Amino acid sequence: MDFELSPELVQLRDRVAAFIRDEVIPAENGAGDIQVLRDKARQAGIYGPQLPAEYGGLGLGTVAMCVLFEQAGRSLLGPLALHCAAPDEGNMHLLSLYATPEQRERYLRPLVEGKIRSCFAMTEPPPGAGSDPTMLLTRATRVDGGWEINGRKWFATGAEGSAFAIAMVISDPSVPAHKGVSMFLVPTDAPGFRLIRSVPTMGGHGGPGGHGEIDFDHLRVPDSAILGKLGDGFKMAQVRLTPARLTHCMRWMGVAQRSLDIAMAYAREREAFGKKLAQHQSIQWMIADSEIELHASRLMVMQAAWKHERGDDIRHESSICKVFVAEAVNRIIDRAVQICGALGVSTDTPLEHFYREARAFRIYDGPSEVHRMVIARNVLRSKG
Ligand SMILES: Cc1cc2nc3c(=O)[nH]c(=O)nc-3n(C[C@H](O)[C@H](O)[C@H](O)COP(=O)(O)OP(=O)(O)OC[C@H]3O[C@@H](n4cnc5c(N)ncnc54)[C@H](O)[C@@H]3O)c2cc1C
Structure with a gap:
């Protein structure tokens, strides 16, 4: 490499x-x-x-x-x-991978041009799908001229004000979830699409549209609303989520690096007990630990990106990156807050906002525990 x-x-x-x-x-x-x-x-x-x-x-x-x-x-x-x-x-x-020419014109082009926004609706409130996506309850039933969708989703980021949702829905309950779930392109102005609320969360200013709780109530869509092949929802979700975990890591590394930069600038100037903070060994150790974790994060993500670009399967690597980077980023921001003292929890720097915003990264796109479970399964199967 x-x-x-x-x-x-x-x-x-x-x-x-x-x-x-x-x-x-x-x-x-x-x-x-x-x-x-x-x-x-x-x-x-x-x-x-x-x-x-x-x-x-x-x-x-x-x-x-x-x-x-x-x-x-x-x-x-x-x-x-x-x-x-x-x-x-x-x-x-x-x-860009699965849309038909008609779907590309209707959804992809205006999305790329920044004229509309979108959301992805997979997670459901209990007892529906969360960490375990096979627990999906939202159903699409065949009707004359298409499908009727019923069910409840939540935490669809960006839902408020978005033009359409990509919804993960059971289309065939008679087969296992990995064969019976499909993706539907659902316009948010369709009768039966109801945004109940944007769920208030810690952080929450990271992007427009909040985290929507949505009711699909006898929502009708034509066959042309199916994205990709009927029954391929799980396969396509992997295609979406695997690189999306990496791109989350890439963006969050920028936040972590900036947090470290802010902490170092403070430590170089601020004095305590007769010397600069940066001259105290315990501060140096915090800075060193953050630098080490940033370096490891970059190399890990870069290697997975390299494999992805070659067309290799990177599900294993993307799980490893997701756990390591999400946890490292939280530690790096936390150390930066600590080094900056009271200023670190003030709104005079972006650190407190980063701190609130980063916490969810250990939960969305698969909580750390779920990725650890998957990583352990993979290595137990293949090594030793
Ligand atoms: C800010 C934010 C944005 C989000 N955006 C979206 C979005 O755009 N679209 C979307 O569909 N979803 C979105 N989500 C939802 C997210 O993907 C889910 O929160 C996640 O999949 C976990 O599901 P859950 O919250 O139902 O947790 P649960 O399934 O209830 O799990 C709770 C906790 O149990 C533990 N746990 C679960 N499984 C195991 C296990 N096997 N072993 C040990 N412990 C385990 C974990 O600690 C987990 O955090 C978002 C969530 C957040 C917080």
């Missing part, structure tokens, strides 16, 4: 870094309009790093995405400005 970045990629990385520093971070205090930032990103030639070139993106592969997404992730607004934020990023990826 060659770790050398091409000169073009280094130049692009530096352009993204400059854009985040000069345009995005100054807009963090509520002054930023995402559309304005997106226009500026287009002018800077850095819009849509992962989007196909035919839709105005840069068409980059997974390794290059690692490098750029981390820079974008230095601000929670950065991925929105470059249009590589969840959940639209993962949904665009899924649509």
